[in-house]
Amino acid sequence: MCIEHFLLHPELVACLRAHGLSVCTGTINDPSLAARAASLGVDAITSDCPSDLRSRMAAQAVAA
Secondary structure: OEEOHHHOOHHHHHHHHHOOOOOEEOOOOOHHHHHHHHHOOOOEEOOOOHHHHHHHHHHHHHHO
């Protein structure tokens, strides 16, 4: 099930998983939004620039 990132919340992710569904989220290019989606346990994040997003998320994690 693909859910827009601004609609994701823990209860929704848990409900979808309880029904055997994988959870992905629509286009995210901001590392903060991607980190939030990842923390909610989504299976996949769609991005226009996945390599750049991955690098920026890694840099944020090191800085934190």
